[in-house]
Amino acid sequence: MRALKDSDPPRVANECRDISKQKQSEYMLESYSNMAEKNARDLQKEKDWVEKLLLNIMPKSVYEEMKEFGSTTPQRFDSASVMMLDFVDFTEIAVARDPTALVAELNDIFSAFDRIVELFGCECIKTIGDAYMAVSGLPETTEDHAQNIAKVALRVRRYLEKRNAANPQNWQCRIGINTGPIIGSIVGVQKYVYDIFGPGVNLAARMEQMAEPMQIMLCESTYRLLKNDFLLSYCGEVDIKGFNTQTIYSLDGELHGRR
Template sequence: MTQVDHKVLLQGINHAVAVAVPESGIILFENARFFDWFAPGDVSTGVLFDRIPGLDWERVASRIEAGRAFETDVEGKKGARTIPVRLTIRSQSDENGDLLILEGVNVSKEIESQYMLDSYSKMAEKNAREIEKEKSRVEKLLLNIMPKVVYEELKDFGVTTPHRFDSATILMLDFVGFTDMAISHDPSALISELNDIFSAFDRIADMFSCDRIRTIGDAYMAACGLPEENPDHAVNIAKVALRMRRYIDKRNNAHTNKWQCRIGVNTGAVIGSLVGIQKYVYDLFGPGANLAARMETMSEPMKITVNQDTYDILKDDFVFTPRGEFDIKGFGPMNLYFLEDEHRNKY
């Protein structure tokens, strides 16, 4: 192939190509693309060093002398638009001596692709953070309506199995005269107070490894000994009940609204299960839960009522006042007691 053929071939390629003398920078050949991208400020000059401003020619010479090619990213011009060019400079020897071969490639699409990849990557990272944030929010919400063990089972298997607990202790609490309070007071302020009270109850329950099961209106239900067994479930619930009452008593001394709680406690067998398909509620069923509700109904303002079986479990650690025998609906006659306090010599 002749020299003319080489020039024709080089003029037709998409890359910018030039051949120059190393010492003087005089360009011996350049194709149209090189001329367009690195156009001389003065058409009469053909010096390479003035055509690519900002290029460290000393570094280029050092690399070439070491027998290696020099590669860098520079800016070229395509009309009025600046384009990124990846420029490779290498030395080539022929019968006339050493020459510099320059080859430039427009990397606009590569940079655009990289920019898009970076944008997609950042978007994916942002979406991943949002998903994690949403998962955390959902987990927090679900843990507010079900015990952690039940939540883990639901997360791992998609369903939960009802469990029977042969011995657990249930606390039921409601407020005397709440309906009248709701009618006669500002509802927003009243609900705000109730929320503060229930939040305090949650903290008290957590102190003694008890779980809030649910709230309905002004009613609050907590349990210990489920879904994880706890040998001290009755003692823990008794301590929670006393501290809830103490909290209400102290709150009443500092606030205008006087809340009067009524508490029932029972130890017995219950079934715990998640109820619902679209809206979940974890609830307790069975005689243990029913009798706890009866104890709350049979209690009095600012009193904690237990039955004989629960009393027998707690009598060595707590102070009680006998109430006598009562006929409990669905359960028959039972001896009831007021839980008054803890034995100070033990605690």
């Protein structure tokens, strides 16, 4: 009986050590599990952030193609409508304004433009300084691309009119619209950007340059698609380098809707 009692303390000590090791192993396992879960959450957050960033610079369908295949194929669209917008006297405004306040106001304006573009199912392609480009009819084709981009242009102008009435800084813009063949593609190797090219884009830029402040200018190809639904004014014939003589019109409003 005494021999048995003498052996009890070592056995108890061993059992305690075993229990301690087991607890330590369980604690380490739980710690590793928590760390793995945290790493997985952090990785998912980073993945979501990258996806959100890419979706800001390219259409969703283009992003999905790039995610699946690692690259995208340039596409030609036989008919899409482009809107080009530029602010009047922006250089003078930029010189006179505090840079931080100017950028904050531009961000606010362009964010409003983005919401309008999205509302009518169009795509913002890019902003360059004070210039803004949007398109309808690509990468998802639609028959009413000219109507959609016209509604965007009218709503953008109305937004600026309301903003100017409520704020000391007056923002005047020129808007040009054109319908024609366009190529859409990812460009760049280190820095990706989705861009559009072609005569349809170039002529939209010429229309914007010819517009008066707060005027929306377009040419014959777009006019033919809008004439039954929108208020349009004939503005004459002009010779445009690379495009010969063009008949141009101003977009004044919708026939059956709000201006």
